[in-house]
Amino acid sequence: MNETRPKQSNFIRDIVDADLESGKHLNIITRFPPEPNGYLHIGHAKSICLNFDTAEEKGGECHLRFDDTNPEKEEEEFIEAIKADVAWLGYSWGEHLYHASNYFDQLYQFAVELIQNGKAYVEDLTAEEIRTYRGTLTTPGKESPCRDRSIEDNLDLFERMRAGEFGNGEHVLRARIDMSSPNLNMRDPVLYRIRHANHPMTGDRWSIYPMYDFTHSLSDAIEGITHSLCTLEFEDHRPLYDWCIENVSAPSRPRQIEFSRLNLEYTVMSKRLLTQLVDQQQVEGWDDPRLPTLVGLRRRGFTPESIRLFINRVGVTKKDHTIQMSLLENSAREVLDQTTPRRLAVLDPIKVIIDNYPDGQSELLDAINHPNFPERGSRKIPFSKEIWIERADFMEEAPKKFFRLSPGREVRLRFAYLITCKEITKDSEGKIVTIHCDHDPASRGGNAPDGRKVKGTIHWVCAQHAVEATVRLYDRLFQVAHPLADPAEGFGQRLNPDSLKIIRNCKLEPGLEESAPESRFQFERLGYFCSDRHDHTPEHPVFNRIVPLRDSWSKIEKATPVKKK
RNA sequence: UGGGGUGUAGCCAAGAGGCCCAAGGCACCGGAUUUUGAUUCCGGCAUUCCCAGGUUCGAAUCCUGGCACCCCAGCCA
Numbered sequence: 001m002n003e004t005r006p007k008q009s010n011f012i013r014d015i016v017d018a019d020l021e022s023g024k025h026l027n028i029i030t031r032f033p034p035e036p037n038g039y040l041h042i043g044h045a046k047s048i049c050l051n052f053d054t055a056e057e058k059g060g061e062c063h064l065r066f067d068d069t070n071p072e073k074e075e076e077e078f079i080e081a082i083k084a085d086v087a088w089l090g091y092s093w094g095e096h097l098y099h100a101s102n103y104f105d106q107l108y109q110f111a112v113e114l115i116q117n118g119k120a121y122v123e124d125l126t127a128e129e130i131r132t133y134r135g136t137l138t139t140p141g142k143e144s145p146c147r148d149r150s151i152e153d154n155l156d157l158f159e160r161m162r163a164g165e166f167g168n169g170e171h172v173l174r175a176r177i178d179m180s181s182p183n184l185n186m187r188d189p190v191l192y193r194i195r196h197a198n199h200p201m202t203g204d205r206w207s208i209y210p211m212y213d214f215t216h217s218l219s220d221a222i223e224g225i226t227h228s229l230c231t232l233e234f235e236d237h238r239p240l241y242d243w244c245i246e247n248v249s250a251p252s253r254p255r256q257i258e259f260s261r262l263n264l265e266y267t268v269m270s271k272r273l274l275t276q277l278v279d280q281q282q283v284e285g286w287d288d289p290r291l292p293t294l295v296g297l298r299r300r301g302f303t304p305e306s307i308r309l310f311i312n313r314v315g316v317t318k319k320d321h322t323i324q325m326s327l328l329e330n331s332a333r334e335v336l337d338q339t340t341p342r343r344l345a346v347l348d349p350i351k352v353i354i355d356n357y358p359d360g361q362s363e364l365l366d367a368i369n370h371p372n373f374p375e376r377g378s379r380k381i382p383f384s385k386e387i388w389i390e391r392a393d394f395m396e397e398a399p400k401k402f403f404r405l406s407p408g409r410e411v412r413l414r415f416a417y418l419i420t421c422k423e424i425t426k427d428s429e430g431k432i433v434t435i436h437c438d439h440d441p442a443s444r445g446g447n448a449p450d451g452r453k454v455k456g457t458i459h460w461v462c463a464q465h466a467v468e469a470t471v472r473l474y475d476r477l478f479q480v481a482h483p484l485a486d487p488a489e490g491f492g493q494r495l496n497p498d499s500l501k502i503i504r505n506c507k508l509e510p511g512l513e514e515s516a517p518e519s520r521f522q523f524e525r526l527g528y529f530c531s532d533r534h535d536h537t538p539e540h541p542v543f544n545r546i547v548p549l550r551d552s553w554s555k556i557e558k559a560t561p562v563k564k565k
Numbered sequence: 566u567g568g569g570g571u572g573u574a575g576c577c578a579a580g581a582g583g584c585c586c587a588a589g590g591c592a593c594c595g596g597a598u599u600u601u602g603a604u605u606c607c608g609g610c611a612u613u614c615c616c617a618g619g620u621u622c623g624a625a626u627c628c629u630g631g632c633a634c635c636c637c638a639g640c641c642a
Contacts, residue, residue, distance in 0.1 A: 008578085008589090035642050070641060127640050134638055138567045141638090172640050182568040184638050193640035212642050236569055236637050258570085260635090265576085271642095313590060315578055317571090320635055324576045327591050337604060372604065403602065412600055446600045457600050524601045553602045 010316035012257055016054060016227055025226045028060030032086065032093075033100075033216065035067045036078035036200070038271040039286045040085045040294045042307065042328075043262040049311045050259070051229055052091040063223055064093035068101050069215045071199040079200065081286075085294040090304045100210075100219045101201040107210050108162065110218055110248040111173060111191060115154045119247050120191060121146055122157040123172045130172070133179070134187050140180035141187045147176060161194055164207040168194050173208075177243065185240045189213060217241040221250035228254045231261040232318060262314060263322040266476035267292045268483055268491065282495060283477075289544055290477045290499050300474060301520055301530025301546035306335040325476065329547045336520060336528040336546065341369045344381065344414065344459045345523040345543075346507040347471055349388035351463065352405075354419060356438045357385045362464065365445070367415040381509055383416050386463040388507045390525075393458040394435055396424065401556060403456030405435065412457040414524060418443040459524050466507035469541035471529070473501040506543075513541040525549065 019025045030051040034040065040048075055062040064086060068074050086093070114120035123146050125133065135141035149157075161171050173192035181187055191214045196207050217240075220228045228241075235258045245253055263269055268277075269292060277283050277291070286293055289300035297307065310331035314323055344367070362384035369376045389405070398406035405411045410420040419437040427433050442449050446457070479496045512521070518533040527548035535542040 010578095033642090037642080067642065073641075123640090130640075131638070136567085136638060140567090169640065174640095184568080187638085190640050195640085209640095211640075216642085232570070233636055234642090238569090260571085313577075315590095317578075319571055319578090321577065324591070327577070330591060333603090342601075368600095371599085371601075401602090414600060416600095454600085456602080459601075522601085522603085525603070526601090527603095549601075549603050551602075556602075 008312055008315055010259075011318075012050065012227070012229060012259065012316055013054060013057075015257060016058060019226070020058060027226070028055050028058040029063070029224055029226050030055045030060070030229060031063040031065050031220065031223065031225050033065045033067045033219075034082050035070070035073075036075060036082060037070070037073040038078060038275055039081055041269055041271075041274065042264065042292045042294065042297065042310075043269045044085075045089060045294060045307055046262045046311050046314065046316075047229065047231075048086060048089055048091060049308055050316055054227070054229075060226075061096055062091070062093065063096040063098055063225070065098040065100060065219060065223070067212070067216060067219075068099050068199070068201060069209050069212065071195060071197040071209065074200055076200045081295070088298060088304055089294065089307065098219075098223065099201050100215050101199060103215075103219055103222055104202060104206060104210070106222060107215060107218055110244075110250070111158065111210070111214070112155065113248050114175065114191075115158060115173075116151060117247070118151060119176050120154070120173055121149050121176055122154050122161070123174045123190075124170075127169060130190070134184065135179070137184070143179045144174070144188065147188070158192075161192070161208050162206070164196065166194055168196055170194060175214075175240075175243070177240075183236055183239055185213070185237050186243070189240060213237055213240045214244050217244040217254075217256075218248065218250060220254040220256075221245050221252050224252045225254040228256045230256060230258055232258050232320075233261075234258055258318065259316050260318055260320055262311075263320075264292060264328065265322055265324050265481040266478045266483070266496075268478075273484075273491065289472070289474050299533055299544065301518075301528065301544055302332055303335055303339070303520070306332040309335060322482065332528070332547045333550070336522065340520050340522045340528060341376070342367075342371070342524050343512055343521045344461055344509040345469075345471075345512070345526065345529075346388040346390050346459065346461050346466075347503055347523075347526065348391040349461075349505065349507050350391045350394060350432065350435065352387050352389050352419070352435045352437055352460070354385050354387070354417075354439045355422065355436050356441075359385060361385070362462070365415050379511070381415065382462045382465040384462050384464050387413070387460045388463055388466060389413075389435075389458055389460045394421075394432070396432070404458055405437075405456075409456075410454055412443075412446050412454045413439075413460050414457050415446060416444075416460065417441070417446070418448055418454055459526075461507040461509055463507075465510045467510050467513045467541060469506045469508045469513070469543060471503045471506045471543050471545065472532075473503065473545045475499050475501075508541060508543075512543075513538045520546070522549075 032048050032051045052062045133142045172190045174188045175191050177186045179187050190211055192208045192210050195209050238256050241256050287295035287299045310328050364380035365383050366378050367381045368378045393404040395402055395406050405421050407421050410418055412418050417439040419439045421437050423436045424432050425434045476496055477499050478494050480494050483491045483494050515531050517531050517536045520530045522528050528546040529543040530546050532542040
């Protein structure tokens with residue numbers, strides 16, 4: 001696709017380039033460090049693309065490292081799901097798959113080193129007391145009575161913490177930095193806590209687990225990460241990140257650089273909120289196509305290319321931002337337009353009978369697979385006396401600009417004939433049941449020999465050969481662009497009740513039912529659709545709408561003064 | 566009343582003293598082509614860069630002072 005186009009530059013690439021040029025680094029190493037406590041979403045995709053692309057462009061490497069230091073929240077299921085998502089997005093970590101838990105022994109030694117140098121101590125205070133001692137944003141903290149414990153005692157206590165002699169919460173290892181620092185992270189932060197829990201990777205080998213700041217900085221150093229890219233909320237942690245590395249015999253000195261996280265309108269990106277939506281069954285699981293999770297977007301039908309294109313268009317800066325859905329949708333359309341074969345499908349069918357077409361006759365018509373790429377061939381589609389067309393393509397009293405079917409008007413059936421509406425039949429309630437038309441037998445293929453111009457072209461499916469299908473139409477998850485704008489109201493109230501519409505008796509062009517799950521098509525004049533990767537079968541075809549086509553008619557329609565019903 | 570950040574069009578985003586009466590994308594508005602009211606194609610869309618002063622021949626870019634918004638008081642990451 002446009003992947004050959006150079007990636008948009010950003011301030012991080014500039015830093016990396018400068019470090020290469022100055023000789024500070026000969027090789028660039030980055031990392032994507034997810035915690036396996038949930039599924040990845042499109043915000044993570046930003047980090048994944050940034051880390052992998054930056055490294056790759058510079059001929060370096062990018063590690064996939066699970067930040068698995070909190071066994072109570074982390075699960076094997078998430079580890080596997082994350083690996084699958086990163087791979088699906090198109091990135092490979094090669095040999096470089098790591099877990100922070102791989103370094104637990106080494107990390108323990110670093111902690112001992114800190115204690116030996118009088119830079120860490122074992123705390124007796126309770127969590128509650130530690131919080132009180134920490135002070136507030138505007139007032140300094142107070143030093144713990146344990147702060148000046150002897151090195152020997154600290155070493156002994158820490159060893160016993162490791163040995164499992166104490167219960168959860170009885171002790172903690174703290175860095176000895178500065179209780180009056182204006183940066184709360186530097187007020188003797190906790191480095192290790194006691195947690196008698198089973199870890200997905202290390203089982204019950206450990207009863208103490210290192211905290212994020214200590215683990216992350218030193219894991220980066222151990223792996224020789226040159227540029228440790230993270231989101232803005234860690235900016236305050238950078239002094240601690242540096243402190244850990246500087247006060248221990250760390251093998252390298254990575255540099256942390258922060259960028260702003262991705263926000264998207266009409267959805268939420270926090271793992272906590274997504275988990276809540278899933279747990280409360282507001283959606284049908286982590287891969288619900290309405291969710292911004294990678295598995296959700298995948299199931300909806302988005303391609304990895306379109307997500308990468310989108311991420312590239314978003315850019316990387318330190319400014320808080322919320323991207324409009326249209327940017328994502330357009331990125332999808334751009335890829336899908338080029339790659340997707342065209343097919344005919346009628347979602348809201350109404351019957352058309354071609355009165356002057358011979359009873360019992362049917363024929364096969366040529367339909368091109370992609371009008372802009374004739375080399376992709378064509379297929380044969382059946383046509384006979386009765387066909388389905390879209391209900392919205394007929395209007396009993398139509399405005400002048402309505403180029404579709406209406407009494408007395410002529411329209412083109414795509415790839416087939418010109419037809420003229422002769423009469424309509426209605427049921428007792430006045431609802432249109434059948435439309436009767438005549439066709440021009442000389443217009444086979446769609447053009448009349450006399451060269452008369454017919455402005456409108458509509459899609460259709462032969463009634464006799466139509467394949468019945470379920471189609472799911474998705475819309476934005478929330479009714480408001482910024483669901484979290486006013487936390488006073490619960491965000492659950494703002495869910496869009498019409499985010500999912502299931503249509504059951506759609507008529508598809510034959511053949512579509514045979515497509516493999518996760519096959520994408522453009523249903524002409526409607527949008528891009530993808531066969532559901534779980535539910536689609538030849539017996540019961542199920543298609544998800546990825547994104548509708550751009551629709552300038554709806555704009556005209558809205559702008560035109562309203563007719564009677 | 567603490568610390569750390571950020572402010573360029575509706576949404577993103579280039580820009581690092583003169584080439585800026587400010588790239589590019591999305592959105593939007595025209596118009597051309599079209600057997601998808603799609604695609605494609607052309608054209609339009611900030612005399613102005615949060616505000617106010619200042620420095621300079623010259624400032625979005627430098628200085629000073631404001632203002633607005635975001636993050637931080639987990640033994641989460």
